[in-house]
Amino acid sequence: MTARSADVIVVGAGPAGCVVSYLLARSGVETVLIERQRTLDREFRGYGFRPPIPRLFDEMDLLADVEDLPHETISRGTVVAYGKSYPVFDFDDRRVLLLKQPPLLRLLIERAREFETFTFHSGTSFDGFRREDGAVAGITATSRPDGETHDFRSRLVIGADGRFSTTRRAAGIDAGMDESGTEVVWFRLPRAAADFTTHIRIEDDGVLVYSPLSERESQYGLLVPEGRYPAIRDRGIARFRETVAGIEPAIADSVESNLTSFDQCSLLSVRSGLAERWTDDGLLLIGDAAHVASPIGAEGNNLAIQDAVETHRLLTPVLARGDGPISNATLRRVEGNRRPAVERTIRGQRSRGRGLSSLLSSRDRLPDPLEPHLLRGAAALMSLLARLPNRSGTDDPEPSVDRSLFAD
Template sequence: MTDYSTDVVVVGGGPAGCILSYLLARSGVKTTLVERQQTLNREFRGYGFRPPIPSLLAEMDLRDDIESLPHETIARGTLVAYGRSYPLFEFDNEQVILMKQPPLLRCVVSRAQKYDTFSFLNSTTVDGFLRDDGTISGVTATTRPSGERLTIRSRLVVGADGRYSTTRDAAKIDLQTKETGSEVVWFRLPRAAADLTTHLRIERDGVLAYSPLSDHESQYGLLIQEGTYPELRNRGIESFRSQVTGIEPRLADSVDQHLTSFDQCALLSVQSALAKRWVVDGLLLIGDAAHVASPIGAQGNNLAIQDAVIAHRILTPVLKQETASVSTGVLQRVERIRRPVIEEVIESQQLMGEGLARLLTIHDYLPQSFHAPVLRSGAALVSLATRFSRRTETGPEPPSVDRDLFVE
């Protein structure tokens, strides 16, 4: 058993955990980031970093480093329904950065490693809490491959361990989940002829989501009715491939050559979720551990990074001044600022998810001749809902990084 001691343990090296750890460490707060994976590689996560994230990265002095890595930038995104385009988002002076999460996270962690106040424990899985008089005062964990047990004492634990959060479960915090009735089958292909600005395409054969990852690779997601994946698999990969190319014929060559097995696919339910509370004594949840926005709405990264920026602003002054644990009241200030914003985003995404799920069953209740006009009206509504949710996603006051807290 090895014992560590730190000010803050951040559990989970996703966008929320890496950014918060970097900001805290740079502000002179002793921070330990614990990640169960050996590397920061991850499959099938979000690769879109929409405004205000590029500006926030600039305020953190990370933007130049991140832009030196393979990435794309776009200023607008569209939804195409039966060949007609509808705007999903459009930025005048800002851009969306499209890039894979692993290089971005590696870059943030390596910048954090410049500070003596930062330590990173990878291949280490948190499995429980230490408690003093009922207040959480650290975590217990196991390191692979040695199986060594660790205890990490801290003044605060931040649970940034994603949608299946161990810290949330260990704190017995309920998650309120809303299903939309649909799931997404994700897969990757070398970047084909499909253009960068299309994010969603609705055609007679179904609904396809697009996410360019780099100049040579894209991620695609076929929307299906919940519970129908086994049926889809039974019909065979050939039928899946023709459904995809029926929606986007420009993918035909790429699909023929590269999509050969369902082993290349990952199934994800299109659901949103909100933890009943984000705080118990000694623990704060942020990012997907606290709230899951539908992947179709593509805002999870934004919300997670904004949580980190707000948490840094509120927690750092307390962590720098006192030696005791951080009071529940201070932690609740983070939740009070972020929860209303997240609730609005989740609500509008839920509407969009349910709308899309209904489109999937259109063949069951409408004759063929109605499909195009109905789907186009649906697309116009989804377009409106998404643009509305963009207006709400930062809340009334867009967050900014408190650079005065940095020690250098």
């Protein structure tokens, strides 16, 4: 067993964990980041980074490097229903970056490594908390494949380990998940000759959402009623390909030659969650660990990175003072600042999710042309890829990076 101490242990190298680690390490806070996977090449994670994330990357001095990664931008989109095209959003001058997570996470870790206050352990899983006087005072973890065990003491543990968070579970915190009537079967194809301003297509055969992912690849999602996927698999991949090609004939050849097995597909529930609390003495949950984002509205990365920025702003000055554990009362300030905006977003995702599942269940009797309320349901589908601009003017204030805390 190895033993070491740090100010902060961050569990999980997703967008939340990587951004908070980079910011804390750059501010002179000794930070250890652990990640269960040995590589960051995970599939089917959110690739949409909507405003204000490009601005936050700029404030972190990372925007130029991020824009050097292979990426796309989108500013407008349409729903096509039975051959008719309906505009559903136009971002004008606002940009949504479409960018794969692995290169972004690698970049964040590489830049964090420039600070000697940062250490990264890949292939290392959280096992449980160390506790002192009832408060979280670090973690135990195991590295693969060598089975080496670690005893990390820290003043603060940040649980950034995603929707199935083991830190949340170990702290006995309920994830607050809702029910959902819809699931999405995701898969990728080489970028084909389809019209990519179309992001949703509704036809007799079903509903397909899609978007360019890079110069070479696109990501597609077939919406299915919850619980139907095992039956779809039983009918075989050929039937699945037929369904997809029936909705979007332009990709029929590509589907036929590239989608050969359900192993290339990933099932995602359109469920969201809001944990009953995000803190304990010595423990703060951020990102999906605190609030599971459904893919509706492309909000997950956005919320996770904003949590990380606010955590850095509020906790760096506290970490610079004294050397004891960080109290629950202090950590609750982070939750208090972030929770109202997150709650509103999750509420919005849930209501759009309900619209989406009623659209799916009414698909057999869709009139042509679409009735306005069904078009609104289609707009909810569109927001799987990009949130509609908020026309009510009630947007919550967005956090900014506090650059005065940087030590360099």
